Amino acid sequence: MTTKRLLGLFNDFDQASAALRELRDANLPYLDWNDVTIKSPIEHPDVEDVLGVRSIPIRNYTLVGALLGGSLGFLGLATSQGNFFSQLKGGKPIIPLPPDFVLTYEMLILGGVYITVLGFLICAGLPHRVKSDLYDVKVSEDQVGVMVKANAHCITEVRKIFESHKVLSIQEEVVR
Amino acid sequence: MNTVTQAKEKDIREDIAWAQINRDVLASLAQPRGTYWAIFAMAFGMFLVGVGCEAYQYEKGLGVSAMNNPDVWGLYIATFIFWIGMSHSGTLLSAILHIIHADWRKPIYRFAEAMTTFSLMTAGLFVAVHLGRVWQIYYALPYPNERWAWPNFQSPLLWDAMAIFTYLSSSILFLYVGAIPDFAICRDNATGWRKTFYEKLSLGWMGTDRQWRNFRVAYLVIACFLIPLAVSVHSIVASDFAMSQQPGWHITSFPPYFVAGALYSGCAAIITLFIMLRYTFRFEEYMTMPILDKTARLTFAIAMVWTYLNLIEYSSVWYGSDQVAKETLIQRATGPYAFYWWSMNFLGSVVPFTLIFKKLRANLTAMMIVSLLLNLGMWLERWMIVTPTFSHGYYPWTWDHTFFPSWVQWGIVFGSFGWFGMLFMLFCKLVPSVSMYEVKEMVFHRKLAKVHVREA
Numbered sequence: 001m002t003t004k005r006l007l008g009l010f011n012d013f014d015q016a017s018a019a020l021r022e023l024r025d026a027n028l029p030y031l032d033w034n035d036v037t038i039k040s041p042i043e044h045p046d047v048e049d050v051l052g053v054r055s056i057p058i059r060n061y062t063l064v065g066a067l068l069g070g071s072l073g074f075l076g077l078a079t080s081q082g083n084f085f086s087q088l089k090g091g092k093p094i095i096p097l098p099p100d101f102v103l104t105y106e107m108l109i110l111g112g113v114y115i116t117v118l119g120f121l122i123c124a125g126l127p128h129r130v131k132s133d134l135y136d137v138k139v140s141e142d143q144v145g146v147m148v149k150a151n152a153h154c155i156t157e158v159r160k161i162f163e164s165h166k167v168l169s170i171q172e173e174v175v176r
Numbered sequence: 177m178n179t180v181t182q183a184k185e186k187d188i189r190e191d192i193a194w195a196q197i198n199r200d201v202l203a204s205l206a207q208p209r210g211t212y213w214a215i216f217a218m219a220f221g222m223f224l225v226g227v228g229c230e231a232y233q234y235e236k237g238l239g240v241s242a243m244n245n246p247d248v249w250g251l252y253i254a255t256f257i258f259w260i261g262m263s264h265s266g267t268l269l270s271a272i273l274h275i276i277h278a279d280w281r282k283p284i285y286r287f288a289e290a291m292t293t294f295s296l297m298t299a300g301l302f303v304a305v306h307l308g309r310v311w312q313i314y315y316a317l318p319y320p321n322e323r324w325a326w327p328n329f330q331s332p333l334l335w336d337a338m339a340i341f342t343y344l345s346s347s348i349l350f351l352y353v354g355a356i357p358d359f360a361i362c363r364d365n366a367t368g369w370r371k372t373f374y375e376k377l378s379l380g381w382m383g384t385d386r387q388w389r390n391f392r393v394a395y396l397v398i399a400c401f402l403i404p405l406a407v408s409v410h411s412i413v414a415s416d417f418a419m420s421q422q423p424g425w426h427i428t429s430f431p432p433y434f435v436a437g438a439l440y441s442g443c444a445a446i447i448t449l450f451i452m453l454r455y456t457f458r459f460e461e462y463m464t465m466p467i468l469d470k471t472a473r474l475t476f477a478i479a480m481v482w483t484y485l486n487l488i489e490y491s492s493v494w495y496g497s498d499q500v501a502k503e504t505l506i507q508r509a510t511g512p513y514a515f516y517w518w519s520m521n522f523l524g525s526v527v528p529f530t531l532i533f534k535k536l537r538a539n540l541t542a543m544m545i546v547s548l549l550l551n552l553g554m555w556l557e558r559w560m561i562v563t564p565t566f567s568h569g570y571y572p573w574t575w576d577h578t579f580f581p582s583w584v585q586w587g588i589v590f591g592s593f594g595w596f597g598m599l600f601m602l603f604c605k606l607v608p609s610v611s612m613y614e615v616k617e618m619v620f621h622r623k624l625a626k627v628h629v630r631e632a
Contacts, residue, residue: 043388120394124387128380137364142194
């Protein structure tokens with residue numbers, strides 16, 4: 001059966017939430033709840049209540065980035081000091097720990113920030129082609145969009161639910 | 177200008193339409209007041225003066241700056257520290273206020289973060305400028321080479337380079353990530369080359385719950401990283417001085433003193449830019465008087481911390497056992513730089529007391545003057561750290577009490593303000609200097625809170 005995508009625009013979060021709750025309670029067959037998306041000008045305040053808890057794995061990227069930054073920073077410095085950066089130290093250690101700690105600290109933060117941003121891009125699905133998805137410029141202004149991907153039969157039911165909650169406009173497309 | 181000086185105390189309206197927020201902020205990218213072009217032209221003119229002086233110094237050599245032994249740092253390194261300090265408040269305050277959910281930061285954090293970025297870019301220039309022969313920087317870069325010119329990892333100067341690079345790149349990422357939803361708004365409303373420009377910058381942001389969810393966590397995590405980073409950057413800059421043996425510099429309290437000074441000058445600069453942008457871009461609705469009032473109070477609190485640390489520095493030298501350091505302190509207060517030293521103390525510690533008057537905090541012209549005076553005081557502080565110590569060091573035969581920066585040094589310092597102003601004004605014309613989505617969040621949550629109070 002044909003799969004379709006439908007984007008309904010609502011005046012505010014209350015209307016969008018009400019529509020989503022009814023959609024969830026309707027328990028439509030062939031509707032995967034993970035294919036329901038909210039598009040809004042700010043983060044939906046009750047997003048977890050209506051969509052359920054969804055994972056945010058960015059912190060894992062942060063941990064890996066910080067650990068890699070710190071450890072590779074220290075190892076990189078220590079090996080270079082021990083090899084091609086070695087200087088006459090007058091009895092002082094070739095790998096001086098206090099100065100290396102300062103540099104390791106900076107590298108830890110550098111790694112943490114860079115990999116967090118990388119993780120954000122991956123987890124948020126960015127960069128993304130706007131034309132490849134249903135979108136309305138009103139979403140970045142003041143309206144709240146609810147996008148549902150489901151089979152054609154299901155989409156008819158979704159449309160009815162949206163219309164019962166004063167949807168402002170509806171866009172529909174066939175998913176190829 | 178009457179509307180500017182007699183601004184009434186009203187905060188952002190909770191009932192303001194979100195579409196109106198978009199319209200007002202986007203209008204700032206298209207049609208600022210004529211003052212914008214006047215400020216830009218002035219900044220460009222100042223920049224040209226700086227370029228001219230730098231070209232002259234490049235052609236003739238460092239001698240034209242009047243720097244010589246023992247005064248080898250002069251205004252260049254003093255101004256380098258000043259610009260590093262200016263960079264502090266933007267990102268640091270934005271990150272701290274974000275973590276503690278202080279919503280009044282929302283209309284002002286974008287330009288404050290931009291201030292951080294451009295201040296760091298300006299500070300970086302002085303490292304090259306103070307070498308005189310700028311190509312010498314090639315020999316200072318830390319990489320393995322056949323000349324055996326290895327970097328000294330025990331030198332705070334190398335830590336400085338690393339810390340500033342980390343801070344600059346992280347601040348740019350923080351600024352950029354925080355602006356992605358606004359770039360999407362710009363994309364949706366722009367035409368022509370601007371549409372292409374914002375399309376690329378917005379990375380296809382569509383405001384989905386997945387994007388917002390990850391955005392919130394990523395932004396918070398970067399903010400958490402930036403707080404210790406910002407503190408470490410200025411502590412390391414302080415180490416350039418404190419870890420040397422020069423009299424008047426070898427003081428334990430230097431790192432917190434530098435961090436407090438940096439926050440202080442940054443806050444004062446935020447006030448200056450706040451007033452300038454509020455008028456130039458007609459942001460009266462968003463950059464409100466209550467926000468200015470809070471920023472002024474914060475500036476006063478930080479000024480008192482700085483004053484305390486300043487007095488601690490004087491008293492630890494006065495009661496300490498380092499006789500030479502004590503002599504240098506006396507020399508500062510009574511020698512050829514006494515006027516600048518006393519001005520620094522007056523501007524840095526006495527002038528902020530004007531901020532306790534509510535009437536003054538509500539007067540934009542007065543606030544503009546006070547913020548400029550505070551930053552003048554903070555610039556003098558940096559100069560008074562560098563020059564008096566070099567001119568009156570350990571050995572009497574190295575003393576040079578006649579040193580005064582030449583017009584070339586003054587010209588380059590003057591030009592640096594033009595370079596900063598030019599970049600900043602250009603930024604404000606391309607990137608919304610008020611965060612639209614955060615202002616929407618602010619009014620939404622305030623409205624929600626009012627509804628909850630009414631219901632309770």
